Amino acid sequence: MNVTVRQLAEWVRGEVLGDPELAISNARTLGEAQPGDITFVENEKNLSAWHTSKASAAIVPASVPVNGRPIIRVADPLMAFASIVRHLRARPTAPHGDVSAAAHIHPTAKLAPGVTVGPLAVIGEGVEVGANSVIHAGATIGRFCKIGSETTIHPRVVLYDDCVLGDRVILHAGVVIGADGFGYRTARGVHIKVPQLGWVEIESDVEIGANSTVDRGTFGPTRIGAGTKIDNLVQVGHNCQIGKHNLFCSQVGVAGSAATGDHVVLAGQVGISDHVKLGARVAVGAQSGVPADVPPDQHVFGSPATPLQEQIRMHFGLRRLPELREEVKQIKKRLDAGSVRNDD
Structure with missing residues (x-):
């Protein structure tokens, strides 16, 4: 697909400096770009790579000077570049409403208009799926689950019974929602399972990465707040109450009955102890262990996690x-x- 720099600028609402009629055939990163490609410069740290790049043009922030090649100035070069990549590499979308004959759908399940179901998917008794949602091949939806509109469930996802998903939720391959929480009582030297009779509620615009798990509550719901994004290989235990717009990086573990406020960030391999509460806008550094509550707006690090400035003093x-x-x-x-x- 060949387009001009001017057309690309119109797609991302950017300002062109240099030849607007230069033809562009592909979009690649700085290190891989070739003549005829457009690339992007996220900030001034990438200037030397831009000067040595073979790219014909670049998407840049306002601070990047002209160096003889066309540039498109935008507020957010990364997101503008992503938009251009989508345009240049566009593929035909699968038709909505295509339900495979190889899927197993219970007669009582209700699929709204535009729902797509792939081969070997299983949709159980009493399930409700909202408009234009996509359930990919091999996914399993347990009994009486409720799934909102425009939600995407990738291959091999498992939803246990009674799970509730909002609109525009994305569950990547291998995600398990609603498995039993890790709850036992020890009596006379024997571990006796505590029945896990609750469910999971995932609010709208949540995305959960591959092979992550969210356990059902013991008697009520485990909740994931709207807009939260969870990376691959994350474990959220039973009864957790996760706030809105949280970010959980890979290999985070949140033990049962923990709670987070809105806009909390957990970096990679963070562990949160059971019943711990993190206030709004808390950020926890990588590989930290959090054994106690953290008030709002704190940045903590270490194991046990303490305020960042305290950790810096201890380090020195x-x-x-x-x-x-x-x-x-x-x-x-x-x-x-x-x-x-x-x-x-």
Whole structure:
């Protein structure tokens, strides 16, 4: 597909500097771009890579100067580049409302207009699926689940019974929603399972990455708030109440009955203890362990997690330990020498 720089600028509402009629055939990143390609420069740190790039044009922020090649200035180069890639690499979309004859759909299930169901998908008794949702091949939807409109369920996703999904939810391959929580009582040396009789509610505009899990509540719901984005390989335990617009990076583990406020960020491999509450806008650094509540607007790090400035002071203190140890040895030598003279 060949387009001009001017056309690309119109797609992303950007300002063209340089030849607007230059033909562009593809979009690639700075390191891979070739003549005829457009690339993007996210910030001034990428300037040297832009100068050495073979790309014919670039999408840039306002701070990037002209270097002889056409540029398109926009407020957000990354998102503008993503939009251009979608245009240039567009593929025909699958038709809505195509229900495979190889799918198993219970007679009581209700599919709204435009629902697409792939081969070998299973939709159980009493399920309701909203308009224009897509259930890909091999997905399993348990009994009495409710799925909103324009929701996408990728291959091999499993929804246990009674799960509730809002509109525009995206569940990537291998996600499991509504499995039993890890709840046991020990009696006379035997672990006895506590029945997990609740469900999972996922609000609108949530995206959950591949092979992540959200366990059902013990008696009520485990909730994931609207707009929250969860990476691959994340575990959310039973009874958790996750706020709106949270970001959970890969390998996060949130133990049962924990709660987060809105706009919380958990970096990779963070662990949250059971019943812990994180306030709104809390950010937790990578590989941290959080054993206690954190008030709103705190940035914490470490295991156990403490405020970031405290961790920085501790880090520099630890770095000085060898020096301090040597100073203590020298002080001890002087004290010992003084003690000998006094004895004389």
